[in-house]
Amino acid sequence: MPTIPVVCTWRSHVSPWSFLAYATLFCMFFLIYFIAFAARWQVPNKAFGSFTQIDTEDDTDLVYEKKRWEQVPPPPTKDKTQSKKGGKSHGHDRDCQPHHRVVYVKVPKTGSGTVASILDRYGWSHDLTFAVPKHENNFDPPFNKSQVYRWKSFENGFDMLTNHAGYNRYDMLAMVPNATFLTTIRDPVKQFESAFTYFGYADQLGLTNEKDPMEAFLRGAEEQEYVMKLSYGQWMSRNGQIKYLGLDRKKQEMPFYIERRIKQLSHELDLVILTDYLDESLLLLRRLLCWTMDDILYISKNVRSTSYRYNVTNKVADMIRKWNSADMRLYDYFNRTLWNKVERYGSHFQKDLKEFRRRKEKLNQQCIEEMIEDPGESKRVVELIVKKENEGKCHDWILTPRQFIKMKRHRMRHLAMEIGDYPDTT
Structure with missing residues (x-):
């Protein structure tokens, strides 16, 4: 054959x-x-570095972030926040030195202005350096080091970054080496109502005559009818908190990606502050940074007037939770971890909390003469009237982040000129 x-x-x-x-x-x-x-599924390992999720519109990459960014030495200037004698400092029950290198991921509409003011006041009073935007009050998300004012002038980086900046750990560590990472999140129902009001969704979509504009929006949002029509604040219209912290919108309905992002954030962030339990969170912050109790005192700012708030019914609250399901998962997780940290704080937590609130109330009584609700149609926040006899003493306590940014940018410009960087273009 x-x-x-x-x-x-x-x-x-x-x-x-x-x-x-x-x-x-x-x-x-x-x-x-x-x-x-x-x-691609490597578990983060603090001993050797960490894998940081970077979500983009096209694909997901894992960038290996070595600890080299955390090994950049601090500036050679004298550290004015360290106690001179060492040992127990600032009334803490353990030996520690104050930390002043902080990155605060300031998530919009979470009441983050109060925390930012605490950090700004500390940094300002201790002559620290700040990574600030070149021109605006906020950094364009996601954060990029090229947006930082005079960043090339400071080879050893900065001490603090506290303005709105979408989470980008790699570039943030490049600007603030060896930083403690903080952020603030809020009950998604309250955060969504705040965003709905601030960005004027009802006005943008012609829903002001509806019986309940927020309910009407959520009904249309389920079909994407309204979301795509928003010209301002669209990115905050759904799961705005976890998106600001790095989860791409395309993955917000995929439980696997949501849980993976939350675990990464749990590994990378040193403290997640909950606005709904602000005082408790600040006590944890005090211990984390080894600051004094007076360092974390505050006077609430940018509190919205009652006329600029929507009444959220139980029905609408349930709709908000469903619409922002990824934010709900984020909030529930860090709500649990907050109370775990409170438990580890020790039996004297309630005593410290009571003392902190006593001092906070005393500060408010010393500084605030009156709080005016609805001070005018052009003003959406409660106006604080400061006692004249204490204006000088209370000045730094009532400054808002917008007022601090001008001061910080002026300081950084002056410091850059001292080291010979005169052009105002970097």
């Missing part, structure tokens, strides 16, 4: 050793592919 020589000829060219070589190459290729695939 004519086919027999063909078959025999083919067999004569394929020896067992050739077959083994081909099989070995195939196995090596498969092994390399498997290792590359498995690396």
Whole structure:
């Protein structure tokens, strides 16, 4: 038969050793592919570095972030926040030194202005340096170091970053090496109502005549009818908190990606402050940074007038939770971790909390003459009238983040000029 020589000829060219070589190459290729695939799910390891999720509109990349950014030495200037004698400092029950390198991921509409003011006041009074935006009050999300005013002038980085900046750990550590990372989140129902009011969703979509504009929006939002029509604040219209912290919108309905992002944030953030339990959170902040109790005192700012608030019914609250399900998962997780940290604080937590609130009330009585609700149609926040006899003493306590930004930018410009950087273009 004519086919027999063909078959025999083919067999004569394929020896067992050739077959083994081909099989070995195939196995090596498969092994390399498997290792590359498995690396995408690497568990973060603090001892060697961490994998940081960077979500983009097209794909998801894992960037390996070595600890080299955290090993950049601090500026050679004298650290004015350190206690001179060492040992127990600032009334703490353990030996510690105050930390002044802080990155605060200031999530919009979470009441984050109060915390930002606490950090700004501390940094200002201790002559620290700030990474500030070049021109505006906020950084464009996500944060990029090229947005920082005079960043090339400060080779060793800055001490603090406290303005609105979408979470980008890699560039943030480049600007504030060895930083303690903080953020603030809020009950998604309250945060969504605040965003709905601030960005004027009802006005943008012509819903002001509806019986309940927020309910009307949520009904249309389910079909994406209204969301796509928003020209201002669209990015905060759904799951705005977890998006600001790095989860791409395309993944906000995928439980796997949501849970993975939350775990990464739990690994990367040193403290997540809850606005709904602000005083409790600030006590944890005090211990984390080894600050004094007076360092964390505050006077609430930018409190909205009652006329600029929507009445959220139980029905609408349930709709908000469903619409912002990823934010709910984020909030529930860090709500649990907050109380775990409170438990680890020790039995004297309630005593410290009572003392902190006593001092806070005393500060408000010393500084605030009157709080005026609805001071005018052009003003959406409660106006604080400061006691004239204490204006100088209370000045720094009532400054808002918008007022601090001008002061901080002026300081950084002056410091840059001192080291010979005169152009105002970097």
